[in-house]
Amino acid sequence: MNSIPPGKQSKLFIDSTTHVIQLATFASLALALMITDYHSNLLQQMRSVASLIVYPIHAISDVSVSSISYVIDFFSSRKQLIEKNNLLQTSLLTNQIELLQLESLKAENTRLLAMMDSVGNAKQKFILSNLKNVSLDPYNHRILLDKGSSDGIFVGQALLDDKGVMGQITDTTPISAFAMLISDSSHAIPVMLNRTGLRTIAFGTGSMRELVLPNIPPTADIQSGDLLVSSGLGDRFPPGFPVAVILRTEYTPGDRFATSFAEPSAALDRGRQVLLIWPQTQHTPNTLETPSEP
Amino acid sequence: MKTSRFPTSIFVLSVLISVIVSILPQPLDWNFAQPYWTALVLIYWHIEAPENVGIGSAFFIGIGLDAVSGNLLGEHALGLVVMAFIALKFHRRLRFFPMWQQALAVAAILFNDRVLSYWIRGLSGQTMPDIWFWTTPLFGLAVWPWLFMLLDRIRHQRR
Numbered sequence: 001m002n003s004i005p006p007g008k009q010s011k012l013f014i015d016s017t018t019h020v021i022q023l024a025t026f027a028s029l030a031l032a033l034m035i036t037d038y039h040s041n042l043l044q045q046m047r048s049v050a051s052l053i054v055y056p057i058h059a060i061s062d063v064s065v066s067s068i069s070y071v072i073d074f075f076s077s078r079k080q081l082i083e084k085n086n087l088l089q090t091s092l093l094t095n096q097i098e099l100l101q102l103e104s105l106k107a108e109n110t111r112l113l114a115m116m117d118s119v120g121n122a123k124q125k126f127i128l129s130n131l132k133n134v135s136l137d138p139y140n141h142r143i144l145l146d147k148g149s150s151d152g153i154f155v156g157q158a159l160l161d162d163k164g165v166m167g168q169i170t171d172t173t174p175i176s177a178f179a180m181l182i183s184d185s186s187h188a189i190p191v192m193l194n195r196t197g198l199r200t201i202a203f204g205t206g207s208m209r210e211l212v213l214p215n216i217p218p219t220a221d222i223q224s225g226d227l228l229v230s231s232g233l234g235d236r237f238p239p240g241f242p243v244a245v246i247l248r249t250e251y252t253p254g255d256r257f258a259t260s261f262a263e264p265s266a267a268l269d270r271g272r273q274v275l276l277i278w279p280q281t282q283h284t285p286n287t288l289e290t291p292s293e294p
Numbered sequence: 295m296k297t298s299r300f301p302t303s304i305f306v307l308s309v310l311i312s313v314i315v316s317i318l319p320q321p322l323d324w325n326f327a328q329p330y331w332t333a334l335v336l337i338y339w340h341i342e343a344p345e346n347v348g349i350g351s352a353f354f355i356g357i358g359l360d361a362v363s364g365n366l367l368g369e370h371a372l373g374l375v376v377m378a379f380i381a382l383k384f385h386r387r388l389r390f391f392p393m394w395q396q397a398l399a400v401a402a403i404l405f406n407d408r409v410l411s412y413w414i415r416g417l418s419g420q421t422m423p424d425i426w427f428w429t430t431p432l433f434g435l436a437v438w439p440w441l442f443m444l445l446d447r448i449r450h451q452r453r
Contacts, residue, residue, distance in 0.1 A: 027372055027375050030372035030375060036367075051361055057313060140365065
């Protein structure tokens with residue numbers, strides 16, 4: 001058992017009213033901070049300053065992780081091989097992102113919806129970023145990235161991996177950015193059923209494995225296995241990227257809407273690299289002109 | 295003279311390490327199994343050196359933790375402030391408890407924090423957590439004796 005150092009006994013009676021006063025002061029300060037942070041953007045700047053101050057802590061955490069993985073790499077293969085492998089993986093990722101749009105394009109062609117050919121005909125601009133951290137809080141699906149506003153990252157920017165849409169940026173500092181995943185319960189993304197073109201909205205559930213689509217018309221043609229792609233409505237997410245795959249649809253007769261559940265396509269809880277995509281630069285929709293094809 | 299004995303560097307270092315450990319990347323599915331390290335370290339210092347740490351320090355550490363984790367500013371701060379208050383209030387009793395009793399008391403403090411955090415989540419419209427949310431204090435209970443002995447040993451060696 002621990003012994004009490006002799007010096008401590010003299011201060012046997014610490015004034016407990018001071019503690020109550022301190023508790024009241026700091027607790028109300030914390031409450032006030034939370035309310036301000038929740039309701040307004042007043043703390044936005046303070047938040048980015050705070051993020052800058054704590055950046056070294058993130059850096060240390062990152063170094064400790066990467067040094068461990070480096071040691072593992074070192075013993076498994078030679079350094080050049082690792083570098084080459086990394087390079088190849090980067091190019092694979094960038095290539096795959098361009099391929100992602102193929103499926104949605106195919107479906108569109110079969111439906112002869114030439115009017116929506118804004119998808120995929122322009123080259124997207126994107127940047128590769130490393131995941132620095134996931135949220136401390138498992139019920140709060142947020143991740144920290146190692147690119148910030150100095151790299152041109154902006155709030156609302158879409159986040160992808162090689163399999164689909166991951167989320168969007170919610171907070172930036174010059175050197176880092178926070179992103180919210182599509183599975184966060186406060187997140188919603190406009191989607192389109194790739195097979196039929198049905199437009200709806202997919203909400204996060206707080207589970208990494210499930211999104212919910214609460215307002216599907218009961219008569220809609222929707223099957224498990226159907227692919228949901230981003231519809232591009234709302235100008236947040238680029239259109240045509242896979243978002244999720246329908247798992248099941250539940251409908252209680254008498255209800256106004258059926259509810260579908262879908263599994264996110266992106267590997268939300270795996271991988272260390274993500275792509276940040278820029279919206280196509282002022283792509284003027286020439287869709288109103290009649291197509292001159294035969 | 296008395297205050298000069300307080301190992302400020304060890305205090306700062308232990309808090310810093312606890313924050314770093316809690317943000318180390320890990321699989322999200324297992325996040326609930328991670329003890330609330332910063333709280334445990336703070337409780338230790340509030341039991342063992344109540345004259346030198348206070349509710350104010352808990353507040354600022356909490357703000358730091360919120361900034362690091364990208365949470366609502368003040369969420370961890372409020373929890374840690376309340377925890378610091380409870381630990382200060384009962385530090386004399388806690389100090390004389392046998393280890394198992396002390397660990398149980400710490401788990402109770404951590405559980406209280408979960409209740410508070412549940413309440414804040416509800417008010418701020420975040421996801422309501424699942425059953426695993428309530429098991430985290432048990433992991434705190436499991437590591438408390440070891441953490442206590444480790445910190446005690448480091449602190450006494452410095453003397």
